[in-house]
Amino acid sequence: MIAGGGAAGFFAALACAETASGAEISIFEKSSQFLSKVKISGGGRCNVTHAEFDAREFSKRYPRGGRALISAFGKFQARDTVAWFESRGVKLKVEGDGRMFPTTDSSQTIIDCLLDACRRAGIKLKTNCGVESAIKKPDGGFEITLSNGGHLLCDKLLLATGGCRTPALGQLAVSLGHQLEPPVPSLFTFHIDTPWLRTLAGISVDRVEASVTESKLWETGAVLITHWGLSGPAILRLSAWGARELHAKNYSFPLQINWLPDLDEKTVAAEFQSRRNSQPARLVVNSPIAPLPSRLWEQLVLAAGLANDLRWSGLSRAGQHQLIQQLFRSEFHVTGKSLNKDEFVTCGGIRLSEVNFKTMESRICPGLFFAGEVLDIDGITGGFNFQSAWTTGWLAGKAMGS
Numbered sequence: 001m002i003a004g005g006g007a008a009g010f011f012a013a014l015a016c017a018e019t020a021s022g023a024e025i026s027i028f029e030k031s032s033q034f035l036s037k038v039k040i041s042g043g044g045r046c047n048v049t050h051a052e053f054d055a056r057e058f059s060k061r062y063p064r065g066g067r068a069l070i071s072a073f074g075k076f077q078a079r080d081t082v083a084w085f086e087s088r089g090v091k092l093k094v095e096g097d098g099r100m101f102p103t104t105d106s107s108q109t110i111i112d113c114l115l116d117a118c119r120r121a122g123i124k125l126k127t128n129c130g131v132e133s134a135i136k137k138p139d140g141g142f143e144i145t146l147s148n149g150g151h152l153l154c155d156k157l158l159l160a161t162g163g164c165r166t167p168a169l170g171q172l173a174v175s176l177g178h179q180l181e182p183p184v185p186s187l188f189t190f191h192i193d194t195p196w197l198r199t200l201a202g203i204s205v206d207r208v209e210a211s212v213t214e215s216k217l218w219e220t221g222a223v224l225i226t227h228w229g230l231s232g233p234a235i236l237r238l239s240a241w242g243a244r245e246l247h248a249k250n251y252s253f254p255l256q257i258n259w260l261p262d263l264d265e266k267t268v269a270a271e272f273q274s275r276r277n278s279q280p281a282r283l284v285v286n287s288p289i290a291p292l293p294s295r296l297w298e299q300l301v302l303a304a305g306l307a308n309d310l311r312w313s314g315l316s317r318a319g320q321h322q323l324i325q326q327l328f329r330s331e332f333h334v335t336g337k338s339l340n341k342d343e344f345v346t347c348g349g350i351r352l353s354e355v356n357f358k359t360m361e362s363r364i365c366p367g368l369f370f371a372g373e374v375l376d377i378d379g380i381t382g383g384f385n386f387q388s389a390w391t392t393g394w395l396a397g398k399a400m401g402s
């Protein structure tokens with residue numbers, strides 16, 4: 001019996017059906033729809049996995065759970081996901097940044113594939129039917145109470161109920177003896193009140209270095225300036241690696257941005273000198289240093305306290321110092337966070353030391369299995385969260401069927 005009709009639950013059910021052809025397998029989903037997160041994932045395109053086929057490398061993209069996943073990826077990794085879908089008629093394509101999507105660019109393709117495979121395997125599917133409680137029977141198996149008031153017995157139970165955003169959502173596992181690592185959000189964007197930054201909403205910069213002052217958190221990558229602060233891959237990765245630390249700071253902390261991580265200060269100072277000589281009459285605000293977008297450059301010049309009408313010939317040593325500070329060490333204060341609409345996950349969940357990662361079976365309650373985001377595993381954006389669901393679901397299903 002599988003509680004939760006998401007990516008992990010479906011993959012587990014199908015792997016179980018392949019292993020034990022005679023088994024009676026049911027998926028119970030508490031909401032009215034199966035695979036609702038698959039549907040909205042990747043902006044409706046479903047970023048199924050990531051084109052990185054080295055298990056060890058892949059595992060480095062998980063702020064929590066990476067180490068536990070290495071051996072699991074040894075049995076079922078991104079390459080296997082690609083083959084699994086392809087053998088069922090769904091081709092995946094790779095985008096420039098390594099993310100993999102169905103060639104149809106529609107998450108419905110993935111949903112149709114999983115639903116169709118379940119129907120063919122004779123797996124029973126029930127929506128609007130949550131698992132309310134599970135009691136371990138002394139002679140093995142579980143007595144289940146459903147949200148519709150029904151009761152039933154099962155030999156093996158998989159909890160694939162998704163992220164425990166609140167401790168209450170992990171109650172089923174706790175009632176069977178497990179402990180939850182406290183849930184906090186991961187993959188969020190930063191609120192920054194600095195007015196000049198907000199005037200640049202919509203501008204993205206391909207490579208910056210973002211670091212949280214007085215911590216070891218830093219990331220290099222693209223950022224997007226938004227109406228409320230900063231977003232983009234570098235910020236989302238920072239939020240994932242810092243999920244616990246930033247939560248402890250109540251999402252209020254100083255952030256430093258190096259807008260030119262591929263240049264050093266001496267090179268930029270030499271460039272300023274060359275401009276003093278070669279274009280002394282040109283306005284500083286009008287001559288950005290590549291690769292900065294011109295509007296961002298203009299705001300950085302003003303934030304450095306330089307006048308709008310300052311010419312290169314008039315740039316003093318003190319002014320140059322101020323500008324270099326802004327370019328390499330812009331200081332902001334993050335005052336809060338927002339959900340990233342494209343993808344978010346919960347950091348925290350079932351304590352990993354209580355689960356056998358060869359089988360995904362509980363080390364505390366035999367016959368109980370776990371898969372997907374209910375575990376204390378979360379990845380950065382890019383298909384890593386689904387891959388963890390496919391892998392742990394597949395392992396759990398195989399073990400439940402054998």
Ligand SMILES: Cc1cc2nc3c(=O)[nH]c(=O)nc-3n(C[C@H](O)[C@H](O)[C@H](O)COP(=O)(O)OP(=O)(O)OC[C@H]3O[C@@H](n4cnc5c(N)ncnc54)[C@H](O)[C@@H]3O)c2cc1C
Nearest residue numbers: 004006007008030041042047130131162372373383385386
């Ligand atoms: C907007 C958004 C976009 C995303 N895009 C991507 C992406 O492109 N790529 C990627 O890798 N990851 C993405 N993710 C993350 C990814 O969706 C999740 O990590 C993944 O869905 C986890 O799968 P799961 O099966 O463990 O949980 P879920 O997909 O959350 O499924 C769990 C299911 O269990 C049900 N349930 C809960 N409690 C019970 C109960 N007691 N009884 C029965 N049923 C229950 C829930 O209703 C739910 O349907 C995205 C997340 C969001 C929110």
